[in-house]
Amino acid sequence: MQNTTKLLAMLLALSVSLAAQGGSDTKGKFFFKKSCKACHAAGGSAKEITPLSKTQAQWKAYFAAGKHKKGAEKLDGVVKPEQIKDIQTFLTNHASDSPQPETCGG
Ligand code: HEC
DSSP, X not given: OHHHHHHHHHHXXXXXXXXXXXXXXXXXXXXXXXXXXXXXXXXXXXXXXXXXGSOHHHHHHHHHHTEETTTTEEGGGTSOHHHHHHHHHHHHHTSTTSSSOOOSOO
């Protein structure tokens, strides 16, 4: 009985920490527009990027690697590290093969 209680407590703690890791779609959209679109817009200094630029798996892999400019720098040097999770959530949620693909205003 005691073991079951311990196990339940552990599972609860685990699910809470997993939930905390999930970023915010809404905040991610805001940060993406503000931070990434500064360069990655049509006519900007880098090629245009939208959530549709990659599939969900590709965005996941991109953020897992955490590299930017073909590995020349780290992604958390480009935007504040605390914004990355939200940006990743937004891009993945609206990727080209996602249920709600989104171009983010072109
Ligand atoms: C200061 C300008 C600048 C900002 C801000 C910026 N990028 Fe980039 N990014 C570049 C340049 C320059 C390249 C390399 C040339 C190209 O692909 O146009 C690049 C390349 C990329 C690529 C292509 C693959 C790669 O890494 O080479 C992706 C995807 C990307 N950026 C995503 C992002 C995301 C997501 C953000 C916001 C978190 C962001 N960028 C913010 C300038 C920027």
